[in-house]
Every structure is written in C-alpha cells, then in structure tokens.
Amino acid sequence: MSKATLAREAVKLVKPGMVVGLGSGTTAREFIKALAEARIDGVVLVPTSVDSEILAQEVGLGNALRPMWAVDHVDLAVDGADEVTRDKLILKGRGGALLREKIVDYAAEMFVVLIEEHKLVERIPMASPVPIEVVPWAWRFVARRIEREFGGSARLRTGEGKLGPVVTDNGNYIVDWTPPGPLDASAEDRLKAVPGVVETGIFSKRRDAVVLVARRDGTILSF
Numbered sequence: 001m002s003k004a005t006l007a008r009e010a011v012k013l014v015k016p017g018m019v020v021g022l023g024s025g026t027t028a029r030e031f032i033k034a035l036a037e038a039r040i041d042g043v044v045l046v047p048t049s050v051d052s053e054i055l056a057q058e059v060g061l062g063n064a065l066r067p068m069w070a071v072d073h074v075d076l077a078v079d080g081a082d083e084v085t086r087d088k089l090i091l092k093g094r095g096g097a098l099l100r101e102k103i104v105d106y107a108a109e110m111f112v113v114l115i116e117e118h119k120l121v122e123r124i125p126m127a128s129p130v131p132i133e134v135v136p137w138a139w140r141f142v143a144r145r146i147e148r149e150f151g152g153s154a155r156l157r158t159g160e161g162k163l164g165p166v167v168t169d170n171g172n173y174i175v176d177w178t179p180p181g182p183l184d185a186s187a188e189d190r191l192k193a194v195p196g197v198v199e200t201g202i203f204s205k206r207r208d209a210v211v212l213v214a215r216r217d218g219t220i221l222s223f
C-alpha cells in the first residue's frame with residue numbers, strides 16, 4: 001500500500017510530453033502501474049530493465065517505450081532504492097538492475113527516489129551488500145581484487161530458478177560485496193577504477209535527488 005501511495009505521488013510530477021525514466025524493482029513497478037492509470041499525453045518512457053519493460057508493455061504503455069539510445073535527454077527518472085542516507089548516498093541493485101538504472105537516473109534532469117521508512121539508514125551499507133556488476137570473464141579476479149584492496153568479502157551472486165550465476169540484462173555477472181565498514185561517497189569511483197568493474201550500486205552523485213519516504217504512520221516525508 002505505501003509503495004502505491006509513493007507511486008501516485010511521483011506520478012503527479014509527470015507532465016505531458018516528458019521523457020521519463022522507469023526504474024526497476026517492486027516500488028518502480030507500482031510507479032509504472034500508476035503511470036498507466038494516469039494516461040498522460042505524449043510521454044516517452046525509458047525502462048531500466050527488461051522487467052520494467054515487460055510490465056510497461058503489459059499495462060498498455062508499450063507504444064511509449066524507447067531504448068536509451070533513442071532519446072537525447074531524460075526529464076524525470078523515478079526509481080526505488082535499497083538504502084538511502086539523509087545526505088543522499090543511495091544504494092541500489094538488489095534486483096541486479098543497477099547499470100541501466102545508473103545511466104538513466106544520472107542522466108535525468110530530476111531524479112526521484114521512492115522508499116519505505118525502513119530503507120532510510122544512517123550509513124550505507126546497512127543491511128544489504130553492495131552489488132557490483134562485473135565482466136563475467138574476469139569475475140573471480142575482480143572479486144579477489146576488491147577484497148584485497150578494500151577488505152570485506154565479495155561473493156558471486158547466484159540465482160533462484162537458474163543454476164549458476166545471475167546474468168544481468170547486459171550479460172554481466174553481479175558480485176555482492178560486504179565491505180568491512182561504512183562507505184563514503186568516494187567508494188563509487190574507487191570501485192569503478194578496478195578493471196573489470198562495469199558499474200556499482202552506489203549512487204553517490206545525485207545529492208540533488210528528491211527522496212520520498214513512506215512513513216510508518218502513513219504520511220510521506222520528502223527531502
């Protein structure tokens with residue numbers, strides 16, 4: 001229910017003709033459904049995962065869908081997150097959709113993050129590991145190098161419903177890294193500098209994001 005409330009709030013920001021980035025995950029799915037109900041004229045939609053693309057198609061938004069290469073800007077991106085701090089360090093990627101999400105969310109003029117209150121944390125990571133999308137051919141080398149350079153433990157993500165590694169929408173693997181302690185904003189660039197790392201779930205460069213939090217008491221906090 002709270003995810004649907006957040007989604008309806010975010011839909012109010014969508015104006016006719018806008019190019020809108022569709023995030024991924026259960027919260028973003030609510031946004032996609034609410035957007036379909038709103039029937040806003042002329043919007044162009046850029047999905048950040050196959051999952052979001054399929055849902056958008058199923059709820060009648062198929063004609064509006066475009067790949068990222070077919071647009072020259074994104075007005076608004078609406079996405080969920082796994083953990084968010086008060087100063088807007090954002091951790092994403094529990095569903096493995098982080099790479100396309102980061103391209104779209106970082107490109108957007110306005111980035112709106114929808115979370116429930118338990119995801120508002122003091123520091124990242126709190127309860128989730130840090131997802132890191134890696135080149136499959138190098139995955140073990142990259143995982144060991146991250147452990148050596150930064151400490152903690154890095155594990156290949158394996159899936160349910162399929163034997164072996166989870167393969168992302170971009171054909172890569174995910175390594176889930178549990179660092180030895182809290183991370184600051186520099187972690188995004190430091191991890192990215194490891195050859196073989198394609199992208200990380202640390203979103204530290206959108207401090208201007210608008211975060212909408214569904215509180216336990218039913219109200220919405222915005223910061």
Ligand SMILES: O=C[C@H](O)[C@H](O)[C@H](O)COP(=O)(O)O
Pocket residue numbers: 023024025026027028079080081082092093094095096097098101
């Ligand atoms: O890869 C998954 C995405 O980053 C999601 O946006 C994130 O995991 C939050 O998903 P949910 O809204 O299902 O908690």
